Amino acid sequence: MSEVRTKAALAKQAAATLNRMTTEQKNDALLRMADALIADQNEILAANERDLARGEENGTSPSLLDRLKLTPDRIAGIADGLREVVALPDPVGDLLESFDRPNGMHIEKRRVPIGVVGMIYEARPNVTVDAAGLCLKTGNAVVLRGGSAAIDSNRAIVETLRKALASTALPPDSLQIIEDPNRSSVDEMLKLNGLLDVVIPRGGAALIQNVVQNATVPVIETGAGICHTYIDDTADYAMAEAIALNAKVQRPSVCNSMETLLVHEAFAKRHLSALADSFRAKSVELRGDSATRNLVPWSNSATDEDFATEYNDYILNVKVVSGLDEALDHIRRFGTMHSECIVTETKENAERFLQEVDAAAVYHNVSTRFTDGFEFGFGAEIGISTQKLHARGPMGLPALTSTKFIVTGNGQVRG
Amino acid sequence: MSEVRTKAALAKQAAATLNRMTTEQKNDALLRMADALIADQNEILAANERDLARGEENGTSPSLLDRLKLTPDRIAGIADGLREVVALPDPVGDLLESFDRPNGMHIEKRRVPIGVVGMIYEARPNVTVDAAGLCLKTGNAVVLRGGSAAIDSNRAIVETLRKALASTALPPDSLQIIEDPNRSSVDEMLKLNGLLDVVIPRGGAALIQNVVQNATVPVIETGAGICHTYIDDTADYAMAEAIALNAKVQRPSVCNSMETLLVHEAFAKRHLSALADSFRAKSVELRGDSATRNLVPWSNSATDEDFATEYNDYILNVKVVSGLDEALDHIRRFGTMHSECIVTETKENAERFLQEVDAAAVYHNVSTRFTDGFEFGFGAEIGISTQKLHARGPMGLPALTSTKFIVTGNGQVRG
Structure with a gap:
């Protein structure tokens, strides 16, 4: 044998x-x-x-x-x-x-x-x-x-x-x-x-x-995580920046880190330029859709292949969306059902996101980096299941x- | 497409x-x-x-x-x-x-x-x-x-x-x-x-x-069931006969019916001949090991292939075992981890059987035919899982x- x-x-x-x-x-x-x-x-x-x-x-x-x-x-x-x-x-x-x-x-x-x-x-x-x-x-x-x-x-x-x-x-x-x-x-x-x-x-x-x-x-x-953070129109700027930065740069090499940032167009007009500067200060390369590149001229351009890539690195896709529905569509198309976050002060949008996003862990106003057996208080972790x-x-x-x-x-x- | x-x-x-x-x-x-x-x-x-x-x-x-x-x-x-x-x-x-x-x-x-x-x-x-x-x-x-x-x-x-x-x-x-x-x-x-x-x-x-x-x-x-009933030394004869007959003939075509009867040698000496007659009265063909054939001369002989076969039919393998340990070994070797039963009045043997047999459902003094979503009271059944x-x-x-x-x-x- x-x-x-x-x-x-x-x-x-x-x-x-x-x-x-x-x-x-x-x-x-x-x-x-x-x-x-x-x-x-x-x-x-x-x-x-x-x-x-x-x-x-x-x-x-x-x-x-x-x-x-x-x-x-x-x-x-x-x-x-x-x-x-x-x-x-x-x-x-x-x-x-x-x-x-x-x-x-x-x-x-x-x-x-x-x-x-x-x-x-x-x-x-x-x-x-x-x-x-x-x-x-x-x-x-x-x-x-x-x-x-x-x-x-x-x-x-x-x-x-x-x-x-x-x-x-x-x-x-x-x-x-x-x-x-x-x-x-x-x-x-x-x-x-x-x-x-x-x-x-x-x-x-x-x-x-x-x-x-x-x-x-x-x-x-176990494993693959193309995780998104969606910043809604009503998000608090300081909270959104803290959560998005944490999700990307606290430890980029792991599966629960963020690969794509989705930003409501109204929020983007007010804040995306400043938010992008914060990522640049942390040495993160940005790859944006056309609306993002209009607001952040120094960003590179993102393709569908980028949106489907788990970088595990200091690279972030950014997409400006018309609202919650477009964010949900994007996550449905490119997400790996691992960890997904919404930052918003609008209760109904939070509830819809938490219910409609099909992922192992869904977050409202909390960084996706917490998807972890120790952080959840299980005291151990044999892995993170991405199947159902x-x-x-x-x-x-x-x-x-x-x-x-x-x-x-x-x-x-x-x- | x-x-x-x-x-x-x-x-x-x-x-x-x-x-x-x-x-x-x-x-x-x-x-x-x-x-x-x-x-x-x-x-x-x-x-x-x-x-x-x-x-x-x-x-x-x-x-x-x-x-x-x-x-x-x-x-x-x-x-x-x-x-x-x-x-x-x-x-x-x-x-x-x-x-x-x-x-x-x-x-x-x-x-x-x-x-x-x-x-x-x-x-x-x-x-x-x-x-x-x-x-x-x-x-x-x-x-x-x-x-x-x-x-x-x-x-x-x-x-x-x-x-x-x-x-x-x-x-x-x-x-x-x-x-x-x-x-x-x-x-x-x-x-x-x-x-x-x-x-x-x-x-x-x-x-x-x-x-x-x-x-x-x-x-x-889902599915495959090579289910056993083990009749222990101290089993009540009337109960053992009722459970064994029910497990075999109440509906032989289904996965939770019995394919092999394991009988303690002391019980076999006292009762196997009578029990075999009860199966014969229900038109069940018996295939026995050598000890069974000594006690039930009209039975056919069982091979390892028989013990590994889900008949779903009026055929039953019978094996005389020296006791609980040999029964457990046989089930470990030939069982499909579906439904397994012990008939005994000895509490310690029941407890060992229920703990040590690795199956979806283990039974003490109850027919294996109850492994079913409706019988368990679930009100519905999409199938019976045989995986873990x-x-x-x-x-x-x-x-x-x-x-x-x-x-x-x-x-x-x-x-």
Whole structure:
């Protein structure tokens, strides 16, 4: 059997044991994992050095090398992340519904682990630990397939975590890492129906699209965000400027940052020139429609392709619209249903926007940058779902559970 | 543009309007649809006659022709089904979570329509109306692709329903039917990411597997059930016999009927011969393992292939097991995670079975035949999910909804 199939089968066996673990047993395992990361940090840092050296040889960009790099401080932070998951409530076993039927049978719907989760991600070793912690806390086994650029780090981390599990009630086989660096190992994971219960991709658009297009295993799609902020006629200027700047420049590289600013024509006449200067002061390139370019002559011109692009960079599209309806149309056409904001003092417009925009998170007078499991207070995040099934928006621990109907009676048969 | 893409795009446009409809508007539409089915029944019956005549020419089996056949009584029943959906609570808008964050922003999580649902099913015209009613009640547009053997009936039904919608607040384009009888129209639907938000297959194993294997659109898998009943050492004989017979013969053709009976060896010694006679009296063919054949010499022999087969017929596999652990192993190996039952008077064994068996519905001393939206009291059923994401088990109206986070504030930005 291939590495992928062998390890997924071991994970599935382990999942049958994990299903029986108590919250205390799972928390004990997470704490031991955290301690082991600190205890083994020299081995992990040495493995990480090999990844970094290989990355430098291969001409990897400094920003990617920085994502890959581990330090004692970063390992301590990753270990603390595991300890924080210990403190979160365990959703497994939660009673969601409970009712009796006229024939006397009693039905409960309870949260249960999903089973085996496949994680496909890029070269960030912290995701290896995060995913392991969140999956084990929810009683799931996990098959990890990180980017090949981080393979030495990930192998060392998983070896440490599995060693830690050996002294707990949880089977070490709950954690599996795929070492085969070829793309074919990803493709094989995507077709493992019966062994993997779900695949969660985390990374850039190409990685996610490969998973969505090729998986026969159910997928939770995460990621792509072409987010808009619409500034309405009645918006407060200071608030609109603060929200728009925050949505663009506080961290442009992430999915909940703004790519396109839509501005009501009346507001634009009064304020767009000043607002554009504020973006220029933050080194943001503006790409505008013709109305924008009339008001902001130094802006470049925006094409439909620009409106459909997730820059994740210091670039912003700007479009002047006749009002709420045109803003809604634009978002319907170009949005990725991630996070969308209206800034307005007009209550009816806010209500229409919040109802009519079809997105994971809709905002009134709040920056889109808050779409995040920690900012929402979930205490953890396995990703941000941009699909509509199972989970939508920031996914905390409950998103890693399924449900089961438990029916008890005294001999009921169907007539 | 192809028929499929054109109609899906119209459905998507309609979904943006449906999203704003009130419960009253949706209920009004369903009542008018019910009335229209009765008013137009002559046209519908005439179309159905054409399907039936074509089916007879093609040598379609009597049981399939019966599923296809409409009568005034059946149309009245289908219309009543729509009226029953009117009486059900509308899940759209339901507040699932509500909380404030330290920065003063308020977050609500509410149910919203999924958007556009694709239904792929076989030649049962009642599914056309059921799916239309359940999707519209939850604010979803629907693209219907029924079996080609029912195309005249389905076309007439959808024409009637769309005509009824024209006099309501709901856009007629909310209901689309694909008329292209070629398999390629199904294949095209499965890849319509961006237009369809989910595809739900309903039908036999081949139809469902085609959808699961080829869809890039998210799927809710329904259907296949290899269900077991395990009779434990301490089971009450009369109860065990009643439950086992009911699970097999009350309606063998459906997914929640039993395919394999697992019997504790001590119970088998005392009772298997008598129990087998009861199945024989109901014309059930038994296929047993060697221990079963020793106790029931007239039974045929069961292979692993038999244990992996969903008969949906008067055939039953029987296996004698040493106890609960062997029963759990067998279910883990051959079960399809649909519905599984233990009959026992031993509380600890019941608890272990209910926790450790990984299935949509687990039963203690109750027949597996109850896995059904109506039997569970949901008042409707779009199908029975056998996957673990989004919905698991019988799916009522809430399974046809997604969620949205609605965030309101007064200028919050991320620091």
